[in-house]
Amino acid sequence: MNEKKVIGEKALEYVKDGMVVGLGTGSTAYYFTSKLGELVQQGLNIKGVPTSKKTETLANELGIPLVSFNEIEKIDLAVDGADEVDADLNLIKGGGGALLREKIIAASAKTFIVIADSHKNVDTLGTFPLPVEVVPFGLEMTIKHIRDLGGKTELRQQQGKPFLTDNGNYILDTNFQEIKEPKELEKKLNLIPGVVDNGLFVGMADAVITIIDKKLVTVFRK
Numbered sequence: 001m002n003e004k005k006v007i008g009e010k011a012l013e014y015v016k017d018g019m020v021v022g023l024g025t026g027s028t029a030y031y032f033t034s035k036l037g038e039l040v041q042q043g044l045n046i047k048g049v050p051t052s053k054k055t056e057t058l059a060n061e062l063g064i065p066l067v068s069f070n071e072i073e074k075i076d077l078a079v080d081g082a083d084e085v086d087a088d089l090n091l092i093k094g095g096g097g098a099l100l101r102e103k104i105i106a107a108s109a110k111t112f113i114v115i116a117d118s119h120k121n122v123d124t125l126g127t128f129p130l131p132v133e134v135v136p137f138g139l140e141m142t143i144k145h146i147r148d149l150g151g152k153t154e155l156r157q158q159q160g161k162p163f164l165t166d167n168g169n170y171i172l173d174t175n176f177q178e179i180k181e182p183k184e185l186e187k188k189l190n191l192i193p194g195v196v197d198n199g200l201f202v203g204m205a206d207a208v209i210t211i212i213d214k215k216l217v218t219v220f221r222k
C-alpha cells in the first residue's frame with residue numbers, strides 16, 4: 001500500500017466547497033494537493049494558501065486558485081504532513097524546511113488535519129532531529145544557546161551550502177534525544193534571540209489521519 005497516497009487522499013473528505021485551504025509541504029501533502037487539483041478541475045470551488053514556494057509551484061501547475069495570506073481573515077482547513085506524531089497529537093515538523101509558514105498557517109486554521117504515515121507514530125518525540133529555523137546573523141551564539149538547552153545542532157546543508165528556507169533563514173537540525181515536555185521546549189527555544197521558530201507543534205492538530213495495524217484511521221485530539 002502507498003500509505004502516503006491513501007492518507008493524503010483521505011484528507012480530501014474534509015474539504016468543502018467555498019473553503020480556504022492551507023496546503024502543506026512534503027511528499028504526503030503532495031498527494032493531498034494533487035487530488036485537490038483534480039477536484040478543482042471538476043468544478044470544486046476552493047482557494048489555497050501554500051505553506052512553501054514548492055507547494056505554491058505545485059498548486060499553480062495543478063490550476064488550484066491561490067489567495068494571498070494577507071488578504072484573508074481565516075483559513076477554514078489546513079492539511080499538512082509531519083515527521084513525528086505522539087499519542088497526544090503533538091508533532092515534530094520541518095523535515096522539508098517549511099516549518100515557519102506551516103506553523104503560521106496551521107495556527108490560523110479553524111481545523112488542522114495532519115496526514116502522517118505509520119512510520120511517523122512515536123511514544124515520545126525526539127528521535128527525528130528537531131528543525132529549528134534561525135536567522136544567519138549571530139549563528140554561533142544561537143547554536144551556543146540551543147546547546148545550553150541540551151540540543152546537539154547540525155546546520156542543514158544543501159549542495160554544499162547552508163540550506164536556506166523560503167524566509168532566507170537557516171535550519172539547525174537539533175537532537176534532544178527524548179522530548180518529554182514539548183510545550184516547554186518549544187517556548188524555551190523560541191525565547192532565544194536568533195531563533196525564528198521551531199518544528200514543535202504542540203496542541204495544534206485537531207486530528208491525524210494515519211495507519212495503525214495496517215488500518216487507515218483518523219485519530220481526533222482529546
Ligand SMILES: O=C(CO)[C@H](O)[C@H](O)COP(=O)(O)O
Binds near residue numbers: 024092102
Ligand atoms: O514538515 C514538513 C515539511 O516542512 C513535512 O510535512 C514533513 O517533513 C513530512 O514530510 P513527508 O510527508 O514527506 O514525510
